Amino acid sequence: MTFSVLVEVRLRAGVADPQGATIERSLPALGVKGVHHVSVGKAIRFQLDAPDEATARATVDDLCRRFLTNPVIEEAHVSLEELR
């Protein structure tokens, strides 16, 4: 089986997000109102061959923990779907 994987890397709650704050502060210059809680992260997409979904998830979780995120400041949200 082949899975399409999207890993969204976000800053952990409580970790300062200067990029999000800077975007939010610049919005009034555009005349846009009502936008708040802006945060900036990363999206990493890849395909993964695995025998089943549970194995695929375990592989992605391990990859996130050991490489794709720095657990001190970041957390990962994984979306995974089988490619047909």
Place this chain on the structure above:
Amino acid sequence: MTIGVVLFPGTNCEQDTVEAFRALGGRAEVVWHGDRRLPSDVDAVVLPGGFAHGDYLRTGAIARFSPIMGAVAEFARDGGPVIGICNGFQILCEAGLLPGALQKNAGLAFVSRTVEVRVETDRSPLTQRVTPGTVLRIPINHFEGNYTCSPEVLAELRAEERVVLRYVENPNGSMDDIAGVCSAERNVVGLMPHPERASHELLGSTDGNALLSSVLDAASVRT
């Protein structure tokens, strides 16, 4: 006795660092990141500043997989002095040889100027020749120097006096004004300021030499 200064693809402070050690009468040589072993005469390792592996994914995230890092970790486990300057500090954090992480500067400012840092302890290979409380003028040059760790780790760093350097005026939002920390065994030290850029009158400060001399002393003890 030689200081091994590791060159990763994208490192750009290795020659300055080697020259600064040589100007103090020490021996220093560049070590390639693709080697699996440190030269046998190396008695201290320095990971210098730059943008190892382009800082792709995160600063230091790829560098920690460079072949030399296994030997660096082993050298550290044996008690050898390992110093990470700027990008080297980021690599040591990613490699798990130091706690915490270096986050983007508060205010998203790339900071490049000479700052004052206070030496907080002389119990580290970087500061063993400096009296605690001494203020040094040393340049910083970074976008990701905002030191961050969990409250538990911060409490531990404070209790064990492992904050080696603090900024007199915080330039980047760094937690507890931290400019440098050391490992629990104290032989691994990371700092954001560049002592090699404060090693000659022409550079505007020679205050970095006190730190570099400490590293030479720490290395000579192992010889």
